[in-house]
Amino acid sequence: MTDVAAVKAALKTQAIETPSWAYGNSGTRFKVFAQAGVPRDPFEKLADAAKVHEFTGVAPTVALHIPWDRVEDYAALAKFAEEHGVRLGAINSNTFQDDDYKLGSVCHPDAAVRRKAVDHLLECVDIMDATGSRDLKLWFADGTNYPGQDDIRARQDRLAEALAEVYERLGDGQRMLLEYKFFEPAFYTTDVPDWGTAYAHCLKLGPKAQVVVDTGHHAPGTNIEFIVATLLREGKLGGFDFNSRFYADDDLMVGAADPFQLFRIMYEVVRGGGFTPDVAFMLDQCHNIEAKVPAIIRSVMNVQEATAKALLVDREALAAAQASGDVLGANGVVMDAFNTDVRPLLREVREEMGLAPEPMAAYAQSGWAERIVAERVGGEQAGWGA
Numbered sequence: 437m438t439d440v441a442a443v444k445a446a447l448k449t450q451a452i453e454t455p456s457w458a459y460g461n462s463g464t465r466f467k468v469f470a471q472a473g474v475p476r477d478p479f480e481k482l483a484d485a486a487k488v489h490e491f492t493g494v495a496p497t498v499a500l501h502i503p504w505d506r507v508e509d510y511a512a513l514a515k516f517a518e519e520h521g522v523r524l525g526a527i528n529s530n531t532f533q534d535d536d537y538k539l540g541s542v543c544h545p546d547a548a549v550r551r552k553a554v555d556h557l558l559e560c561v562d563i564m565d566a567t568g569s570r571d572l573k574l575w576f577a578d579g580t581n582y583p584g585q586d587d588i589r590a591r592q593d594r595l596a597e598a599l600a601e602v603y604e605r606l607g608d609g610q611r612m613l614l615e616y617k618f619f620e621p622a623f624y625t626t627d628v629p630d631w632g633t634a635y636a637h638c639l640k641l642g643p644k645a646q647v648v649v650d651t652g653h654h655a656p657g658t659n660i661e662f663i664v665a666t667l668l669r670e671g672k673l674g675g676f677d678f679n680s681r682f683y684a685d686d687d688l689m690v691g692a693a694d695p696f697q698l699f700r701i702m703y704e705v706v707r708g709g710g711f712t713p714d715v716a717f718m719l720d721q722c723h724n725i726e727a728k729v730p731a732i733i734r735s736v737m738n739v740q741e742a743t744a745k746a747l748l749v750d751r752e753a754l755a756a757a758q759a760s761g762d763v764l765g766a767n768g769v770v771m772d773a774f775n776t777d778v779r780p781l782l783r784e785v786r787e788e789m790g791l792a793p794e795p796m797a798a799y800a801q802s803g804w805a806e807r808i809v810a811e812r813v814g815g816e817q818a819g820w821g822a
């Protein structure tokens with residue numbers, strides 16, 4: 437029997453980090469459809485993120501991206517966040533948007549370019565000191581397009597050297613989260629293409645280096661929950677970049693494409709003791725055609741629903757079925773949890789937290805969407821990459 441009170445208590449402690457870039461305009465390489473009311477600066481992104489937290493109660497931190505969220509005074513930004521009921525979260529570096537990075541950043545064949553990239557990463561750690569952020573999230577677009585273009589092994593050596601320098605700079609309580617992605621923008625080799633490569637680097641670096649799993653960064657059919665289970669067993673799962681993919685790195689709302697996969701992942705998190713602050717639940721999404729703030733509220737709710745179902749798995753019954761070789765019984769226990777409608781439970785959880793039971797409706801009634809359209813006129817809207 438599952439202890440529903442314990443499930444509710446666990447759900448109230450969940451923290452899902454929303455990404456600053458999801459509040460700005462984004463699109464594909466074909467077109468960015470600008471939306472009215474979109475934030476014009478990092479402060480307005482935080483104000484929107486505060487609304488997501490206000491209506492869900494489980495989105496207390498916001499990931500920043502440097503340079504998109506570069507400000508003069510990070511302490512002031514952190515203070516603004518706190519005044520709005522949220523905190524600054526992971527710092528995401530950017531070593532992919534300069535012309536210098538055509539052939540890579542930390543893996544570039546030219547030492548001067550590598551220096552520039554590492555200096556940027558070190559600057560990100562300085563920013564973490566100012567914002568009080570724990571995590572530096574590293575995603576490298578580095579790779580090659582053609583066989584022979586560069587030396588695969590030499591690029592790994594350059595990567596290791598750069599990571600080691602940044603690792604040394606990390607303060608107490610700070611971590612680096614290394615993200616992998618199997619292709620794009622590079623199409624032949626990617627320098628951190630999979631969890632194994634990320635794991636190997638993190639293992640060598642030490643305990644402050646952890647792997648981050650972006651759910652959209654795998655080949656179709658990959659068993660992501662197996663990767664999650666493995667990384668947790670090895671003490672190397674630092675967190676998630678949640679999103680949905682139908683095809684490649686689609687960055688659609690988490691839980692939209694495959695809620696069953698999200699549930700399976702969350703079950704392995706719960707099963708592996710990963711439902712702790714040591715595993716960061718972050719979103720990494722872009723809302724190209726849908727309204728941004730409600731899309732992020734929906735995404736947070738999707739993670740919450742998958743978590744609730746994962747927590748509801750009757751672990752004792754499952755263990756008994758597994759031990760007795762009852763294949764269908766064991767599968768039935770897992771499917772029972774997945775097929776549970778957890779929305780009434782989550783409505784209760786929200787009411788117990790002093791929140792409206794239906795975040796989407798409460799947001800729609802709040803008037804925030806109309807207010808930002810009316811107030812955020814003039815200036816330039818923030819966008820993915822600006």
Ligand code: AOS
Binds near residue numbers: 501528615650
């Ligand atoms: C890119 O594909 C990755 O998912 C990164 O996490 C990226 O850095 C993020 O989308 C914004 O910086």
Ligand code: ZN
Binds near residue numbers: 615650720
């Ligand atoms: Zn990501």
Ligand code: ZN
Binds near residue numbers: 617
């Ligand atoms: Zn991605």
